[in-house]
Amino acid sequence: MLKQDRVAYILERLQVLYPETPVPLDHKDPYTLLVAVLLSAQCTDERVNQITPELFALADNAHDMAPQDVDEIRDIIRPCGLSPQKSKAIKRLSEILVERYNGVVPEDMDALEELPGVGHKTASVVMSQAFGVPAFPVDTHIHRLAQRWGLTSGKNVVQTERDLKRLFPEEYWNRLHLQIIFYGREYCTARGCDGRVCEICTTCYPDRKHPKKTQKA
Missing domain, CATH: 1.10.340.30 (Hypothetical protein; domain 2)
Structure with missing residues (x-):
């Protein structure tokens, strides 16, 4: 699967799984x-x-x-x-x-x-x-999944953020970073998936033979 195909598939699949993206942290302003x-x-x-x-x-x-x-x-x-x-x-x-x-x-x-x-x-x-300004916050979880999905080879969150912003249209950023976090917590956890277990990993890389080692953030 080519990178642009992976990007399109990931966008579509995450939207199906998480059509709503409530902010996980309780707040009022x-x-x-x-x-x-x-x-x-x-x-x-x-x-x-x-x-x-x-x-x-x-x-x-x-x-x-x-x-x-x-x-x-x-x-x-x-x-x-x-x-x-x-x-x-x-x-x-x-x-x-x-x-x-x-x-x-x-x-x-x-x-x-x-x-x-x-x-x-x-x-x-x-x-x-809070303000609805397009941004793509990248934490260690998003960094891990982006590497497993072949979206970045960045060795740190700064490089990963740059790569994800380049790959995904700006109008998706605010929703997508939450969707990736939700998916990582539910399906592609640090110990529960090694790049060969969850649905997105196996769809993007059906022939992957070895665990995907994540470059540390």
Whole structure:
């Protein structure tokens, strides 16, 4: 199967499997999404969704979060892991939002990436899911599947994002990155598929004899 055929098949199959793409992280606006995505680093979405109700009861906007004690924030988010770094980032980014943007999350990739604890992937999620701006957030799961499906030979998520953006039309990006995540969690897991098990892997590469080794992100 040629690469363009794989791209067309993947688009069609994922649309059939996941016609709806709800955002996995519970939120009500760009600020609560930003905080939830920051918390999701090295933590499951399910765990984040268990933690954020208490955190957002304490403060659910930058104006209210900025004056909170960092230790209280840390105690609430401790189950998410990396709580010392994340609590400081949440407090400081809230202060910056108040100082520079009147408490409003900026609809600008560069401005988002300048905030503490907000990398390119987090900024891309906020741009795509909060503001509807075309972006293709790539995490380790998307990186793994893109390699198994022969869509990239990138050794890191930056190269993989570049390749996926080149292969797929821009109007599909925001939906597609969630569809790939959903499929990876359900069918093409890190241990459950080695590139020769799930439906998309076996359709794209029916004659693959050996496990597909993923270049680490």
